[in-house]
Amino acid sequence: MEKMVNIRINGRQVRARSGQTVLEAAKAAGIDIPSLCNHPALTPHGACRVCLVEIERQRTLQPACTFPVAEGMRIETESPKVVEERKFVLQMLFSERNHYCMFCEMSGDCELQALAYRYGLDHWTYQNPYPKIPVDGTRKYFIMDHNRCILCRRCIRACGELAANHTLGVKFRGAKTMISADMDVPFGESSCVACGTCLQVCPTGALVDRKSAYMGRQTQVERTKSVCMFCSVGCGIEIITRAGRVVRVEGEWEEHNKGVLCVAGRFEPVYTARERIMSPLIRKNGEAKEATWDEALDLIARRIKAAGPEKVGAWTTCKTLNLTMSEFVAVFRGKVGARVGVLEPTLSDLELPAGGSLNDLLASDCILVTGADPLSTHRVLGYHIKRARMKGAELILVSNNHNEMARFADRRFSRDELDKAIRIGQAASSPVVVYGEGTNKKEAEKLGGLKRKAHFIPLFPATNGYHAKVLGLQSGLDTNGMDIVYLLTEDIAVPEDVVRQVREVPFLVVHATTAGPLTEVADVVLPGLLLSESEGSLYNLEGKKVPVRKAVPIPEGLIPENEVLTELAARL
Ligand code: SF4
Ligand code: SF4
Ligand code: SF4
Ligand code: FES
Known part of the structure; x- marks a missing residue:
């Protein structure tokens, strides 16, 4: 059983778990002690001294983020002595570098600025020497502006403890201390794998996301919890949007990935520049022309009925939602009686357990x-x-x-x-x-x-491979003898051998989000939705069904993939 201790914070009796820090115990009791270098996902470090508190029988003020609770401990978190010291620490932090909040991307969201407001700091008490401090813009996705760095070392701990990459460290000492990468190389030339974990935990405007900078403060954006669909780990994400546009993606702390993402999950959704398909297309005399949904679906249904089940093949990527994949199987296997499969391997021939986490x-x-x-x-x-x-x-x-x-x-x-x-x-x-x-x-x-x-x-080589395996879908395209092939490819980059094979098919339907080599040869193209527009569920690495939530409106004229399949089934 957990050992509990009795402590007093600001005169209030609090029960705390033995081993908790003063900061953790206070937080659990709803008492707010300001902190900067501390982050719940990282090992306490005690670097910034903003969380200093008065503890009875301690000679000096102590950092709440590293000081463990003990039976009978009496703590003051906002006494005049504490507040005076905290203001001094904040003033020193502001004076060490160049913090011009009005120009800073984080203004309004910065944890340092918020504390300045909280403690009534509206000017610099100590003269600012305006030190010349560099900005490192050598990384593709985000910038390091040392002017706004408070050396809290959250980034260093995130890189080492969460991403296990150990790119970041410090160079020099005292007032000259700087965050550096590897053996002091530019960040863009370092061992950084661009997971962006450091970016997500930085409390100030020192690490700046190139795409989302100045795109909206926390109060101006909406956050939608969803799942990354770039691989079968299925990391929990938060999609940050403003006015119906995706501003950035952050790792979800409450999910199994505990806030960590990789370069694909964090940056790909806002960097993709592939051409979107916005309407059904029907190829006539070699040219793909815009068509209505009715025209496109009627044509597909007519061709399927005329061909007969043994001449129809349908393959889907595993990178699709549960409902869509199930509907795909119900329509093409259940209703048409066609040959049905998935484009990626499903590991279905390996009789091994799953479910590890x-x-x-x-x-x-x-x-x-x-x-x-x-x-x-x-x-x-x-x-x-x-x-x-x-x-x-x-x-x-x-x-x-x-x-x-x-x-x-x-x-x-x-x-x-x-x-x-x-x-x-x-x-x-x-x-x-x-x-x-x-x-x-x-x-x-x-x-x-x-x-x-x-x-x-x-x-699984593709996102929802778990569901494909459960549905018993075989992988591998075989269009031999097919008159009609329906490919649901979402936004995957289709391998060259797939394109080569389906080129020969007399009637090809491609249901895809973005244009590519397949849509260039398809007889009918049906548009699909992006992850941020989709609603449903999929299975993650642990075999857990997780919800995918719509973060932005579906563009006018587009229809979720499962509904398109239902519409097609109604015509068969
Ligand atoms: S870059 Fe950000 S997280 Fe890293 S030490 Fe500076 S302020 Fe802290
Ligand atoms: S992006 Fe990831 S790997 Fe690169 S420095 Fe930050 S935490 Fe380390
Ligand atoms: S590991 Fe996979 S699921 Fe997680 S962020 Fe990267 S691509 Fe997305
Ligand atoms: S939060 Fe405790 S020293 Fe920084």
Whole structure:
């Protein structure tokens, strides 16, 4: 049972968990102690001294974020002495660098500025020496403006503790201290993987997102919780929008990824420049012309009925929502009787368990990765493997090729040596097996020997591969003998061999969000929705059904994919 202690904060009796810091205990009791360098997802550091409090029998003021509670402790958080000291700390923070709030992107949202207002600081008491401080704009997605940095080191801890990348550190000492990357190289030339975790935790305008800068303060934007659809990890995200436009994407702290995203999930949705399809198109005399939904769906239905079931094939990407995928199967397999499948591998031939989680990785003492390279395909999972290693887990990599994960492997085996890797897993106390599309049936049978002991995490090559597997959808396109092929591709980049194969099909329907090589050859093109416009659910890495929520309105004239399929079914 948890040990509790009795403390008094500002004269109020508070029960706190033994081991909590004063800041945590106060927060749990609804008492606000200001803080800057502290962040709930990071190890307390005690760098800024803004949280100083008076603790009975302590000679000096103590930082609440690092000071543990103890039985009988009496704490004052807003006494005259505390407030005077806190104001001094804030004035020093403002005086060290160049903080011109009126020009700062974070003005209105900055935690330092908010404290200045809270403690009535409306001018600089200490003369500002206007130091010449650099701005590093060498990174693609965000800028480091050292002028606004308060050296709280949240970014350093986020990079090391959450992304496990350890790019950031400090250089020099005292007043000259600066955040730096690697061996003091420009940020754009560093080992940074652009996960943006540092950007998300920075309390000031020191780290500035190029795209969302000056696009709206917290009070002017809306936040919608949803799921990233770039890979099957299914990280929780918050889509930040203003006036119906996506401003930026942030990691959701309450979901299994605990705030961490990768470059694709965080930046891709606002950087994509692919041409959008905004209306159904029908190709006539070699030219794709705009058509109404009725014209396009009537034509498709007529051609399907004329061809007969054995001449119709339908394939969908796994990167689609549960309802759409189920409707796709119901229409093409159930109603048409067509050949139905998915474009990406579903790992359905591997009889291995699933359901392992990111938390299982963090609690593991041995992680066996086979047939996969998480750091290039399922990056947030890759970061968690690196985090587990930091805590002492051994990483065993089974691969015949050098890949991103190889740099961090404690032991490497070729695929012929899988048995050796499995023996190490058997000797561990909480092993986790991470397997991907590079695993074959025979290897899966061998890995099955760890079933009773290990957690298993399948790395589906596409987002909702879990659902495709549950629906029993086979992967692989085979258009041989088909008169009609219907491809639901959403926004995936379709492989060249798929394009080559379907070029020969007499009647091709492509249901896609963006234009590409397939839409250039399709007889009918149907437009789809972006993630931010979609509503429904999908399965994440843990096999958990998670809601996908609409953050911006559906553009006029577009229809959700599942409704299009229902409309088509009504015509068959
Ligand atoms: S860049 Fe931001 S998070 Fe990093 S030390 Fe400076 S103020 Fe803190
Ligand atoms: S973007 Fe990610 S990897 Fe790069 S410095 Fe920030 S936390 Fe580290
Ligand atoms: S790891 Fe996958 S789900 Fe998570 S942010 Fe990256 S692409 Fe999205
Ligand atoms: S929040 Fe406690 S020292 Fe910074």
